[in-house]
Amino acid sequence: MHPLLENAKRTVDQAEMYWNQSHSIVVRYENYRLQQVTENDVSEASLRVIQNGKIGSAYAVFPNQEGFLDNAVTGAQYGDPVSYSFAGKADYPKLDNYSEATAQLKSSDLIEVCESIKTKLQKQLPDVALGIGASCERSELTIQTTQGANATSKSTGASFYFGAPFKGAGVGVFKSRSGIAPQVADGALLDEFITWYNWGNQSSTPSTGRLPVILAPEAAFLMMMPLLAGVSGEAAWKKTSPLTQRLGEKILSDKLTIYENPLLAGNTDARAFDDEGVPCAKRAIVERGILKEFLFDQRVGAAMSTPSTGNGFKRTMFGSGNETSISPWFCCPTIEPGDTSWHDIVKGIKEGLLITNGMGFHSGNFPQGQFAVQAVGFHIINGAVVGRLDKTMISGNIYQDCLDVAAVSRDVGLCSGFLPLGTAPYVLIDSLQVAGK
Amino acid sequence: MKSTFANIVSSLPADYADLRFEENRKIRIGYEGKELTEVATTLTSGGHVRVYAHGGKAISSFSDPGKAGPIADATCTSAILVGNSRDKKLRVASAPVITEDFLITPVRDPRTVSLKEKLDLTAHYNDIILQNPHVITTQTMYDEFTSRRIFVNSDGSIIEYELINVGVFGMIVTKKGSVVQRVRFAFGGNTDFSPLLGREEDVRKQITKAVELLDAEPAKAGIFPVVLDPSESGVFIHEAFGHLSEADGLQNNPSFRAKLQLGITLGKPILNVTDDATLPGLPGSYEIDDEGVRGMRTPLITRGVLSGRMHSRETAAEFGEPLSGNMRAVDVQCTPIVRMSNILIEAGDSTFDDMVRSIDNGYYLVGAKGGQTSGDQFTFGAQWGYRIVNGQLGNMVRDINMSGELFSTLQATSMIGDDVRFGERGGCGKGGGGPMQMNRKSGKGSPHIKIDAVTIGGI
Numbered sequence: 001m002h003p004l005l006e007n008a009k010r011t012v013d014q015a016e017m018y019w020n021q022s023h024s025i026v027v028r029y030e031n032y033r034l035q036q037v038t039e040n041d042v043s044e045a046s047l048r049v050i051q052n053g054k055i056g057s058a059y060a061v062f063p064n065q066e067g068f069l070d071n072a073v074t075g076a077q078y079g080d081p082v083s084y085s086f087a088g089k090a091d092y093p094k095l096d097n098y099s100e101a102t103a104q105l106k107s108s109d110l111i112e113v114c115e116s117i118k119t120k121l122q123k124q125l126p127d128v129a130l131g132i133g134a135s136c137e138r139s140e141l142t143i144q145t146t147q148g149a150n151a152t153s154k155s156t157g158a159s160f161y162f163g164a165p166f167k168g169a170g171v172g173v174f175k176s177r178s179g180i181a182p183q184v185a186d187g188a189l190l191d192e193f194i195t196w197y198n199w200g201n202q203s204s205t206p207s208t209g210r211l212p213v214i215l216a217p218e219a220a221f222l223m224m225m226p227l228l229a230g231v232s233g234e235a236a237w238k239k240t241s242p243l244t245q246r247l248g249e250k251i252l253s254d255k256l257t258i259y260e261n262p263l264l265a266g267n268t269d270a271r272a273f274d275d276e277g278v279p280c281a282k283r284a285i286v287e288r289g290i291l292k293e294f295l296f297d298q299r300v301g302a303a304m305s306t307p308s309t310g311n312g313f314k315r316t317m318f319g320s321g322n323e324t325s326i327s328p329w330f331c332c333p334t335i336e337p338g339d340t341s342w343h344d345i346v347k348g349i350k351e352g353l354l355i356t357n358g359m360g361f362h363s364g365n366f367p368q369g370q371f372a373v374q375a376v377g378f379h380i381i382n383g384a385v386v387g388r389l390d391k392t393m394i395s396g397n398i399y400q401d402c403l404d405v406a407a408v409s410r411d412v413g414l415c416s417g418f419l420p421l422g423t424a425p426y427v428l429i430d431s432l433q434v435a436g437k
Numbered sequence: 438m439k440s441t442f443a444n445i446v447s448s449l450p451a452d453y454a455d456l457r458f459e460e461n462r463k464i465r466i467g468y469e470g471k472e473l474t475e476v477a478t479t480l481t482s483g484g485h486v487r488v489y490a491h492g493g494k495a496i497s498s499f500s501d502p503g504k505a506g507p508i509a510d511a512t513c514t515s516a517i518l519v520g521n522s523r524d525k526k527l528r529v530a531s532a533p534v535i536t537e538d539f540l541i542t543p544v545r546d547p548r549t550v551s552l553k554e555k556l557d558l559t560a561h562y563n564d565i566i567l568q569n570p571h572v573i574t575t576q577t578m579y580d581e582f583t584s585r586r587i588f589v590n591s592d593g594s595i596i597e598y599e600l601i602n603v604g605v606f607g608m609i610v611t612k613k614g615s616v617v618q619r620v621r622f623a624f625g626g627n628t629d630f631s632p633l634l635g636r637e638e639d640v641r642k643q644i645t646k647a648v649e650l651l652d653a654e655p656a657k658a659g660i661f662p663v664v665l666d667p668s669e670s671g672v673f674i675h676e677a678f679g680h681l682s683e684a685d686g687l688q689n690n691p692s693f694r695a696k697l698q699l700g701i702t703l704g705k706p707i708l709n710v711t712d713d714a715t716l717p718g719l720p721g722s723y724e725i726d727d728e729g730v731r732g733m734r735t736p737l738i739t740r741g742v743l744s745g746r747m748h749s750r751e752t753a754a755e756f757g758e759p760l761s762g763n764m765r766a767v768d769v770q771c772t773p774i775v776r777m778s779n780i781l782i783e784a785g786d787s788t789f790d791d792m793v794r795s796i797d798n799g800y801y802l803v804g805a806k807g808g809q810t811s812g813d814q815f816t817f818g819a820q821w822g823y824r825i826v827n828g829q830l831g832n833m834v835r836d837i838n839m840s841g842e843l844f845s846t847l848q849a850t851s852m853i854g855d856d857v858r859f860g861e862r863g864g865c866g867k868g869g870g871g872p873m874q875m876n877r878k879s880g881k882g883s884p885h886i887k888i889d890a891v892t893i894g895g896i
Contacts, residue, residue: 030688030689033522033523033524034493034519034523035494035527036495037495037516037518037519038495039495039496039511039512040497040770041498042500043500059477059479060481061480061482061483061768067480071478071480072478074478074552078552078553079476080472108518111518129690165692165812167692168692169692169812169813170812170813170843171811208658234469238470242617318866318875323479325474325475325477359811359815359840360807360815360818360840361809363806363807363817363818363838364818364836365617365835370836372818372838372895374814374892376811391842393658393838393840393893393894433894433895434658435658435895436892
C-alpha cells in the first residue's frame with residue numbers, strides 16, 4: 001500500500017488514492033521549421049476519503065504537499081453522505097499498452113519523425129504553412145483503495161500530427177496518428193493529406209436547405225458527444241437525458257452499432273480499469289440502432305441501484321486528468337464499420353457535404369442531441385468534391401436526423417474532438433439542415 | 438530560493454532564460470441539483486523553465502526545486518539543438534529589468550474567508566434555483582484560484598507576484614415536456630470576495646429566462662442582421678478578432694500575417710478595440726505577466742484601422758513591434774502563451790433602440806454561451822434571443838449558434854452602442870501549440886452592436 005494511503009487509513013474510514021507519474025517530450029515545427037522542444041515531468045495525485053459516511057477530496061500536482069490529507073478530511077466534514085464504498089479488490093483484464101521502444105524515445109527520434117513528414121510534403125506543397133508535431137509519453141498510474149483495489153498500469157503513447165490552413169483561409173486540413181508503439185507517417189496518409197489540401201484550393205458555399213452529409217471520422221464527435229451526454233447514467237438519473245426511459249428502443253439508424261471499447265488494442269487511451277479502480281469492459285451501447293446500455297460510475301450507479309460499468313473517468317468536455325471530478329464517460333468509443341468504400345459514398349452524392357470538423361459545437365444544446373456548427377469540410381456536386389466549405393453551417397438533432405443513415409463506410413479512422421480516442425467510419429446521413437447561400 | 442533560481446538562469450550559456458516557480462491553491466465547491474458533489478482543495482507547486490540558445494527554444498516543467506539546475510541545463514541543451522537546426526533564429530525583445538513584488542490586497546480577501554462561509558454561500562444560491570418547479574437540476578460552483586509566483590530571468594529581473602480569481606457560476610436546467618433548456622449564471626471573477634454576496638436577484642433573473650426559454654421557438658437557419666448584447670459582442674470581439682491579434686498565432690501563418698499588417702482598415706471609423714490589463718477589478722486585470730513584463734493598455738483597432746497587437750518578447754522581436762505584456766500561463770505545467778487581458782469594444786454613440794429600429798427581419802441575441810475560432814472563421818452561441826420584425830422586438834428564440842468570417846463581419850459592424858458592459862466572469866481556452874490552457878483571467882467588454890449579416894444555424 002502506498003505510504004499516502006497508509007497514512008490516510010489511520011485517519012479516515014475509507015480512502016482512495018489516484019497517483020500518476022508521467023514523462024513527456026514534444027517537438028513542434030511551424031512553417032516547416034523546428035520551433036520548440038518541450039520536456040515535462042509531472043507527478044499528480046488525488047485523494048478521496050470517506051469519514052463518518054461523508055466524502056471529501058483533495059488534489060495535488062507535484063505532490064509533496066503538507067496538508068494534502070488534511071484537505072481531503074476537511075472536505076469530508078462538509079461533504080454529502082455517500083451511499084457507496086470505494087472499489088474493492090478486482091481482477092483486471094489484461095491490456096498491453098506499454099512499448100519499451102516508445103519509452104526509450106528521445107527528442108532527436110521525434111525530430112526524425114517530423115523531418116520525414118517535412119521532406120515528403122515540402123516537395124509537393126512548398127508554399128504551405130505546415131505545422132508538424134510529434135510526442136511521446138511514458139506514465140505509470142496507480143489507483144489503490146483501503147477497500148483492497150490495487151490497479152497499476154504502465155503505459156506509453158507516441159503520436160504525430162501535421163496540418164496547414166488552406167491558403168488565405170482560417171481552416172485547413174489536419175491529420176494525426178497515435179499508438180502505443182512509435183509512429184511513422186505512411187505514404188497513404190501523406191497522399192490523403194495532399195489530396196484533401198488540394199480539394200480546398202477553391203471555396204464553395206451550398207444553398208440553404210436540406211442536403212446529404214457525410215461525417216468523416218474526424219467529425220464523428222458531432223454525433224458521439226450528444227450520444228455520450230444521452231447515455232451518461234448521470235443524465236438519466238437527473239432526467240436531463242432525452243434517452244431516459246428509452247432503453248431497448250430504436251434511437252439511431254439500424255446501420256449504426258456503437259461500442260464502449262476500453263480494451264481497444266494499440267489505442268493510447270485504452271484502459272483496463274477506470275479512475276475509480278473498477279475493471280473496464282467492452283459494451284454495446286447502441287446495437288443496430290437500439291439503445292442497449294447507460295454508463296455508470298460508482299456514485300451514479302449507487303444512486304440508480306446499479307453497479308458501476310467501469311466508466312468513472314476524470315474527464316470533462318474541456319479537460320481530463322487529476323483535478324477533474326469523476327463522472328460517467330466513454331473510454332474508447334467505436335462505431336462499427338460498414339461495407340462501402342467512402343470514396344464510393346462520395347461518388348453516389350448529387351449534392352452534399354463531407355464534414356471533417358464542426359466549429360462551435362460546445363455552444364449548442366448537445367445534451368439534447370442537438371448541434372449547430374460552422375461546417376468545416378468539402379462541398380460535393382455530382383459525386384466529386386468541388387471545393388472547401390465556406391460560410392456554411394449545419395444543424396440537426398442526432399435522435400431525429402441519424403435515424404436515416406444511408407451508408408457506413410468500411411474505412412475507419414481515429415475519432416477524438418472532446419472524446420477519448422476511438423474509431424469511426426464515414427457515416428452518410430440522409431439529410432441535415434444546411435445554412436449557406 | 439529567488440537568488441538560487443536567479444543564479445541558475447544567469448549561469449546558462451543561453452541567449453535568454455527565465456524560470457517561474459509557483460505555489461497554487463484552488464478551492465472548488467460544487468452542487469449538482471440537491472447533491473453536494475464536491476468540496477475539494479488542489480495544491481500545486483513546481484517550476485517552469487524557458488531557454489533561448491543559439492536561436493532555438495526549449496521549455497521544461499519540473500516538480501522538485503532542488504533539481505531546477507540540472508533541468509535548466511538539459512533544457513538549454515535542447516534549445517541549442519533546436520537553434521542549430523534553424524536558419525531563422527528566435528530571439529526575444531529587450532524588456533525593462535524589474536525587481537519588484539506585486540502582491541494583491543483585495544477588499545475582502547477570499548483567502549481569509551472560511552470554507553464554511555463559501556459552502557453556505559454556494560448552497561444558498563443553489564437552493565434559490567431549486568425552488569423553481571421547472572428546474573430539474575443545477576450546476577452551482579464556487580471556484581477560487583490563488584497563486585504565488587516567483588519569476589527570474591537572465592536579464593536580472595526578480596519578481597514575486599500573486600494572482601487571485603474567485604467566482605460563483607453555474608447552470609440552470611429547466612424542462613417542460615421534451616424540451617430541456619440551460620441558462621448560465623456567473624458573478625465574481627476578480628480578486629475580491631465581496632461581489633459574490635447579495636446576488637439573489639441576478640440568479641432569479643436567469644431562472645426566469647431559463648423558464649421562458651421552454652416556450653421559445655428555435656431559431657431559423659439563414660443569413661440575418663443581428664443586434665448583439667454586450668455579453669455576446671464581448672465574445673464576438675474576443676473570438677473573432679482578439680485571437681487573431683495574438684501574435685503567436687500569426688507568427689507562423691504567412692497569409693494572415695500579410696492580411697493583418699498594422700495600418701490596414703478593418704472596420705468603419707466607429708470601431709475602436711483595446712486590450713487593457715490596467716482596468717481595475719476585471720477578470721483579466723494584472724500588474725505583471727508571466728514573462729516579467731508589465732500589463733498595459735494596447736489599442737488594437739483605432740477608428741477602424743489596425744493599430745496594435747498583443748505580443749510575447751519573442752513575437753515582439755520578430756514583428757518589430759512594442760511589448761504588450763500579454764504572456765500568461767495558467768499553471769506550472771504550462772508555458773506562457775500570448776493571451777488577451779481585458780478586450781473591449783469601446784463605446785459608440787448609437788442606442789439599443791436605434792439598432793432594433795434599423796432591422797426589418799433579424800435577431801437580438803443575448804448572453805454569451807461560448808465560442809470557437811480558427812483563423813478568420815468564428816462560431817459562437819447565444820443563451821437566448823428575440824426575433825426582430827419591422828423594427829420591433831418579437832418572440833423569444835432558443836438554440837442559436839452563429840458563424841462568420843472576421844474581415845467581412847468587422848466591415849458589417851454598422852452600429853456601436855453607448856452602453857459598455859464587462860462580463861464578470863472571464864474565460865478563454867487556447868492551446869497555442871501546446872495543451873489547452875483554460876484561463877479564467879480573460880475579460881471581455883462591449884456595448885450593444887449591430888452586425889448587418891451573420892449566418893445563423895437553426896432549423
